[in-house]
Amino acid sequence: MKNILPPEAQRPSPAAEHRAAAPAVHQTSHHHRQFEVMGAHASPQGTTFTVWAPNARFVGVIGAFNQWHCEPMHRLDDGSGRWSTFIAGARPGQCYKYRIQTAQGQWIDKADPYAFRCEHPPGTASQIWDLGHEWGDQAWMATRQQRQGHDRPISIYEVHLGSWQREEDGRFLNYRDLALRLAAHCENMGFTHVELLPVAEHPFYGSWGYQVTGYFAPTARYGTPQDLMVLVDTLHQRGIGVILDWVASHFPADPHALARFDGTALYEHEDPRLGFHPQWNSLIFNYGRYEVRDFLISNALFWLEKYHFDGLRVDAVASMLYLDFAREPGQWIPNAHGGNQNHDAVRFLQDLNTTVYAHFPDVHVIAEESTAWPAVSRPVHHGGLGFGMKWNMGWMNDTLRYMARPHFYRKWHADDIRFSAVYAFNENFVLPLSHDEVVYGKGSLLQRQPGDDWQRFAGLRNLYGYMWAHPGKKLLFMGGEFGQAEEWHHERTLDWHLWARAGHGGLARWLADLNGAYRTMPALHRRDFHADGFAWLPAEPNDGTVLGILRRGAEGDAPVAAFCNMTPQPHRVRVALPHAGDWHEFLNSDATFYGGSGTGNLGRIQATPHALAGWPASATVTVPPLGTVMFTPSEPTPTSIQGEVHARQ
Structure with missing residues (x-):
């Protein structure tokens, strides 16, 4: 982006002479569907831009269509705090940002929170984009409800797209290339679903996608929005569902993104005891503000509607539910009743799930929730949070702790491996062996098995046998299917060459046959809950x-x-x-x-x-x-x- 003079020192661009009044935007008509009016919407004549900046003194648009000169926007008179304008000739593919003057007179350039595409990192501009795509997954969509019922087999392959496979020279694969390879692999291994680590645009690749700046834009690292649609479309046509890892718990403080968007705390809380996450050095959404709830719920519907995702795995739900999550005494503010429950977050999650299931009754919303909060996967009208399923973190922790013990000592720790049965049906559980269990020095699942090489492979086959026999849907992170030897690192691809070795190939055959039995034998999946x-x-x-x-x-x-x-x-x-x-x-x-x-x-x-x-x-x-x-x-x-x-x- 160029550094240019503030708008009062510029002459209007030629497009200003052709600027038409933007159509009125009504808050109530697009409740939970803000992506239909917010952001950049192109037509044959040009593009309408709309942004929420209620405390700004001035807002304009700068972009490739006006040589990065500032095009003033006008504040809508409906009290919404939105600004809008129409720029003739602005077309899909062109980059832009909003130039905002804060109430204190400072000038800041911001990416569009509702942009459908972002510039390839490290660029931070938004791009006008048309989301048209000719879908070919009609057969899947027509039968999705039957395929995804709670009484159906659901075996999920969790994937980080940037490190699953790469080009030989280390470059990222395009979404389209990944689609063909993923579909073939999941068919061979018998997985019913793929779960993608977050694909929304994120400036820091090392965050694995969990520090989102472009909530409505798939990362440009792997291609265009249409390329991602082809990935989902291809998997659907091969009978494989696709779940998106979705982050509504926090967002980074990068200056071009949501943080202090108009110079004030709009999406986050002003008080850091409510609005700053010390564990992740990020900001926390203000769930008590209806504009923020609309932004996030609209985003959930957007991915399900525009990209045909079959479910959302909601990240870090526990951090949303508890005001004192990862905080020391004095670092948090109790609720009105003196407790640590975040009532605004509870209402948001209930609203989210009610809305998603009302629009898409055949999808899954899955909570990554690691505490004993009750009724996470129970209906809202029964006092629950309304999720369809919940990760069973207790099962995962107990099982991996038991499996890491030397064999001789296991007879004294039988309760670790059996305790999950005590609460196995309190929620609709997914059994996860996820990416979090093979990073940060924990080692791979194979490395964590005790004994010699033969015993480690046998132990890992045994772990999967126990997991597939245990009630609950299944989730396994990539590499686990063939016994990745080293722990996962996002900067390199999996060690696919290991497949040629007897122990690794045998493990892969075992997992494929477990999935085959799981899909074929109703006793192994029909009464999971x-x-x-x-x-x-x-x-x-x-x-x-x-x-x-x-x-x-x-x-x-x-x-x-x-x-x-x-x-x-x-x-x-x-x-x-x-x-x-x-x-x-x-x-x-x-x-x-x-x-x-x-x-x-x-x-x-x-x-x-x-x-x-x-x-x-x-x-x-x-x-x-x-x-x-x-x-x-x-x-x-x-x-x-x-x-x-x-x-x-």
Whole structure:
């Protein structure tokens, strides 16, 4: 951007002579759809610009269409604090900013909060853009509600686009190239959904997208808005849903963006005890202001409508709910009742979820919420926050802590791995092994397994077997599917060459077959959020290191019994089962095909009507070292399951 004189020292640009009065903007007519009137909207004759700057003394537009001379805007007379103008000849692709004189007389240049595209970083200008796209995902959109029901399999592959894959010379791939590769990979691995780390424009690449400055603009690092639409479109046409990681909890203080937009705290709080996030060195939205709520809710609807995303994962919900989040005493202000709950944020989240589900009943809004706040995924009219699902951070922490323990000590920590069952159905849970678990010195999931190389691979296969048998939808960060050896770093691509090594390739085959079984067998997904879909199966003898899990579907669905051995010694135990008869071993993580030792049950076990621990039948099972075995009654399902699970073998 050029440094130019303030507008009173400039002559009007030639376009000023053709400027027409901007159409009136009515707050009520675009409630929660502010993107329809705010920002830059092009027509064949030119572009209308509208911006919210209620405390500014003067607002103008500077851009490529007027050689960066300032085009004055006029304040609307509806009391909204908005400024607007029409500039003839301003066309899509041209860069612009708003030039604002604050009440104190200072001049600042700001990017458009509602811009549909931003200049490629490190540039900070906005761009006029048309969002037209010829969608080809009609079949997906017509069946989305059936595909995304709570009783359907949802297995999510979490991806950071800048480091999943790159060009050989290290350059970023375009959204379109990523689309083709992602679709093929998810098909091969059996994932039902992709979840993208935030793609809204962010100046600092190292923030992974969590420090957003362009809320309505996909980052230009990977291409144009239409390129991103092609990514979503391509995945949809291949039967894969796309979830967007969405940040409404904080925003950076970069001077070109939202911070003190008109010289005053508009989007944030004036008081840093409310408006500054000490942990992330960022600003906190003022959820008590209706213009801010409209901005954020409009943004959520925008991504779902214009880009056909199938859901939003809302980042850092806990930081929104608690006034004292990451703060020491004296650094926060209690609410009117003396408590630490942020009532404005609660109302915002309830309004957000009510509005999203009213417009898009077939999407998911998923909370990353790490506390015991009640009813996060319960309806607003029942006193909940209204989310459709919630990440189960308790399960993740307990499970990874247990899995990192030396095998010998695990028998004394059985409560860690079993405790999640106590609250597994209090919310609609997603089980996450996300990007946060493989950064900042934590190591990769493979590195965190104890033992030698063989035991680490076996342990990771066992972790996934336990996870896929446990109630809840599934989420795995990229690289986990083949055992990325080093922890993730955003500046380099995954170590795809490892796939050629036996242990890594075997792990990938195991995960693909887990996804195949999960998608094919209703017992593994249909009752994910219902207590009657899960039970522990006792085993004798058992020192707490053999876990038995029974999963049930609806009436008529074959049950699944899974047994996980958390030690490197094989165990032969008697296990409880719901009925006698032949049970088919359809998955065994210790099969040589996956890199295991080949220990198992020769494909079947015989359950007899000998009661065990209150269950009507029991069978003797060999549970392999650090292995998971899964069984289902031999009739009538195994043939179809076998065909799905081993189609890639």
